[in-house]
Amino acid sequence: MENGLIIELKGVSKSFAIGGGREFLALKGIDLEIHQGEFTGLVGPSGSGKTTLLNLMGALDNATEGSVRVLGRNVESFSHTEAAHFRKESIGFIFQSFNLLPVYTVFENVEFPLLVAGVAAEERKKTVTQALEWVGLLDKMYSRPTQLSGGESQRVAVARAIVKKPRIILADEPTANLDAENSHNILRTMVKLNQQLGTTFVFSTHDQKVIDYLRRKITLVDGRLFKDEALTPKLAGNDK
Amino acid sequence: MLQFILKGILRDKQRSVLPIVVVGLGVMLTTFFYGYLKGVISGMLSSNAKLGSGHLKVMTREYAELEAQSPNDLAILDVPGVLQKLRTFAPDITWVPRTRFGGLLDIPDKNGDTRAQGPVIGIGLDLLSPGSTEVPRMDLKKVTVEGRIPQKPGELLISRDLAKNLHASLGETVTLISSTAGGSMAIHNFVVVGFTHFGMGPLDRNLILADLSDVQYALNMENASGEILGFMDSGYFDRDAAEAEITRFKQTELSSLLVMHSLADSQGIGDYLDMVDVYVWMDLGGMILLMTVVLWNSALMAGLRRYGEIGIRLAMGESKGELLRWLLYEAAVIGLIGATLGACAGMGINYYLQEVGIDISEMMKGSTVIMPPVLRARVLPEGFFVGFLPGLCAIVLGTALAGIGIYKRNTASLFKELEV
Ligand SMILES: Nc1ncnc2c1ncn2[C@@H]1O[C@H](COP(=O)(O)OP(=O)(O)OP(=O)(O)O)[C@@H](O)[C@H]1O
Ligand SMILES: [Mg+2]
Numbered sequence: 001m002e003n004g005l006i007i008e009l010k011g012v013s014k015s016f017a018i019g020g021g022r023e024f025l026a027l028k029g030i031d032l033e034i035h036q037g038e039f040t041g042l043v044g045p046s047g048s049g050k051t052t053l054l055n056l057m058g059a060l061d062n063a064t065e066g067s068v069r070v071l072g073r074n075v076e077s078f079s080h081t082e083a084a085h086f087r088k089e090s091i092g093f094i095f096q097s098f099n100l101l102p103v104y105t106v107f108e109n110v111e112f113p114l115l116v117a118g119v120a121a122e123e124r125k126k127t128v129t130q131a132l133e134w135v136g137l138l139d140k141m142y143s144r145p146t147q148l149s150g151g152e153s154q155r156v157a158v159a160r161a162i163v164k165k166p167r168i169i170l171a172d173e174p175t176a177n178l179d180a181e182n183s184h185n186i187l188r189t190m191v192k193l194n195q196q197l198g199t200t201f202v203f204s205t206h207d208q209k210v211i212d213y214l215r216r217k218i219t220l221v222d223g224r225l226f227k228d229e230a231l232t233p234k235l236a237g238n239d240k
Numbered sequence: 241m242l243q244f245i246l247k248g249i250l251r252d253k254q255r256s257v258l259p260i261v262v263v264g265l266g267v268m269l270t271t272f273f274y275g276y277l278k279g280v281i282s283g284m285l286s287s288n289a290k291l292g293s294g295h296l297k298v299m300t301r302e303y304a305e306l307e308a309q310s311p312n313d314l315a316i317l318d319v320p321g322v323l324q325k326l327r328t329f330a331p332d333i334t335w336v337p338r339t340r341f342g343g344l345l346d347i348p349d350k351n352g353d354t355r356a357q358g359p360v361i362g363i364g365l366d367l368l369s370p371g372s373t374e375v376p377r378m379d380l381k382k383v384t385v386e387g388r389i390p391q392k393p394g395e396l397l398i399s400r401d402l403a404k405n406l407h408a409s410l411g412e413t414v415t416l417i418s419s420t421a422g423g424s425m426a427i428h429n430f431v432v433v434g435f436t437h438f439g440m441g442p443l444d445r446n447l448i449l450a451d452l453s454d455v456q457y458a459l460n461m462e463n464a465s466g467e468i469l470g471f472m473d474s475g476y477f478d479r480d481a482a483e484a485e486i487t488r489f490k491q492t493e494l495s496s497l498l499v500m501h502s503l504a505d506s507q508g509i510g511d512y513l514d515m516v517d518v519y520v521w522m523d524l525g526g527m528i529l530l531m532t533v534v535l536w537n538s539a540l541m542a543g544l545r546r547y548g549e550i551g552i553r554l555a556m557g558e559s560k561g562e563l564l565r566w567l568l569y570e571a572a573v574i575g576l577i578g579a580t581l582g583a584c585a586g587m588g589i590n591y592y593l594q595e596v597g598i599d600i601s602e603m604m605k606g607s608t609v610i611m612p613p614v615l616r617a618r619v620l621p622e623g624f625f626v627g628f629l630p631g632l633c634a635i636v637l638g639t640a641l642a643g644i645g646i647y648k649r650n651t652a653s654l655f656k657e658l659e660v
Binding site for chain 1 (some may be wrong): 241244247248251252255530548549551552553554555556557558559562657
């Protein structure tokens with residue numbers, strides 16, 4: 001399944017205004033291609049531009065220079081509404097801090113993206129149950145986020161990201177707040193999703209546990225693409 | 241979606257309680273204030289109407305010009321005829337003749353010499369006919385605090401304070417000294433059968449009340465009366481309806497000799513009503529402004545507290561517009577709850593005041609303004625919305641103002657600030 005070109009960056013630079021009329025160049029001339037079904041990680045020291053790059057891929061931010069094509073569309077030319085629509089349709093985000101909505105139950109949190117996308121109630125119920133089954137949280141579906149452990153919270157966040165079956169999941173340090181056991185748990189779930197649904201995963205991470213599951217590791221240093229290597233996953237990630 | 245909003249509001253007390261309290265209180269105060277103001281005004285209007293002006297007043301053109309002096313030589317002459325025409329002209333208005341007059345009341349001693357004497361203001365009105373509407377209108381059963389209401393010709397009610405000053409007692413024969421319509425001296429004897437107390441300063445000092453036919457006889461003005469008053473059946477003064485009647489009246493043949501005035505024409509009451517209207521609008525405006533500012537603030541705080549939520553929802557693909565719409569829906573639901581509670585509470589207070597009232601007669605002692613002795617509010621249908629709608633507007637407006645912040649910032653920097 002690794003033939004379709006799904007993310008294509010050409011000569012991408014990103015600068016931030018940092019006050020006093022000065023600019024900070026966070027990404028410098030990045031060329032990068034990611035194909036359908038990849039399980040890829042961005043690694044590199046803090047401040048090297050990993051989050052910035054994920055945000056560009058997810059249409060949360062615009063490149064200063066170069067072109068960002070995702071799923072065949074020119075993300076950098078999107079209006080705000082187009083970008084939102086694009087995210088709603090095609091991208092799932094997972095964050096370091098799980099960012100569940102505290103007033104809603106586990107079930108409702110996972111249901112939320114479907115609600116926003118206007119999916120009918122019947123369909124929502126089916127799909128949410130499925131997603132919770134994926135992450136093994138059916139028994140907690142009426143709990144509120146405050147009643148969950150960190151690992152469980154992140155699994156809810158994963159369920160929320162996958163419930164609308166996006167083509168791409170962007171995960172920014174998803175294991176940073178988790179212990180080893182929970183990290184492995186989450187990663188195994190993601191590998192399973194990747195293999196059974198063909199969802200493309202792009203991580204940003206410092207975590208060796210994550211790296212152990214990757215099939216491709218892209219190293220950023222100081223905003224530049226420093227190294228791009230194929231890996232044989234040490235854990236669970238068995239290539240077909 | 242409404243279900244989700246309701247769940248959010250119900251589960252997150254911090255999100256809902258403060259705005260509900262603010263909206264509820266604001267709406268309650270506005271509703272209450274409106275009903276109270278309307279109540280005080282209609283109380284004042286109805287006192288003025290009952291005791292002097294009617295809702296409408298018909299006089300001769302010449303009488304109207306000197307109205308304050310009650311020039312009975314310029315009275316309406318053929319009262320029965322005019323009354324009949326007026327009743328055909330406006331059957332849903334009750335028309336009653338009244339004659340106001342001034343004079344001296346003389347209390348004689350055993351020998352018939354003057355024991356005490358004092359100036360009085362008198363009203364001659366229908367007290368004796370079986371179906372008299374004046375007795376209930378003037379609330380005479382209650383107002384006659386000692387003795388009884390006149391039951392036959394020659395009987396007189398005088399104010400209790402006046403009786404005290406003149407040392408007059410019940411059953412005593414007193415002499416009214418006044419002038420006839422023709423200008424000569426009028427002297428007429430009455431038996432004092434009751435003392436009145438209206439609880440309104442000017443009326444309690446020197447008012448006397450007698451049956452109209454006695455007054456007509458005493459002042460030598462048979463079949464004549466200074467004024468004919470009209471009272472609307474609702475019991476409340478309706479300014480627009482009054483103006484309409486006046487316009488209609490001007491097209492009848494009656495208007496060749498007679499004029500019709502509205503309660504709003506008398507003694508600056510019209511100006512007062514205009515002023516009150518302006519005041520109501522200013523008050524409502526001020527209330528909305530105040531509530532909006534408070535709610536804007538609380539929406540801003542709520543926004544800060546919910547930065548995480550906003551960020552994650554942006555990431556999940558809601559546009560800023562959709563987010564803002566959600567927040568506005570949420571505000572509207574909260575506003576609806578608060579405004580309903582507040583309006584009901586306000587109406588409840590008004591209902592209590594309408595039915596029970598607050599007795600201010602002690603406070604009003606010695607006052608020269610005709611004010612009803614019991615303050616009442618009025619429960620008016622529009623009173624519900626007078627508070628309700630501004631309350632709803634205020635919270636939606638406050639939220640919208642707070643939401644502009646979300647709108648203006650670009651997604652990426654919002655996202656950064658949200659620290660997702
Ligand atoms: N909005 C911004 N304004 C100014 N500078 C920014 C902004 N966002 C990021 N940067 C800078 O760009 C650089 C890259 O940031 P980024 O968040 O992508 O790093 P990262 O690789 O994700 O680091 P970490 O591993 O610590 O998360 C950093 O030096 C950061 O200070
Ligand atoms: Mg980062």
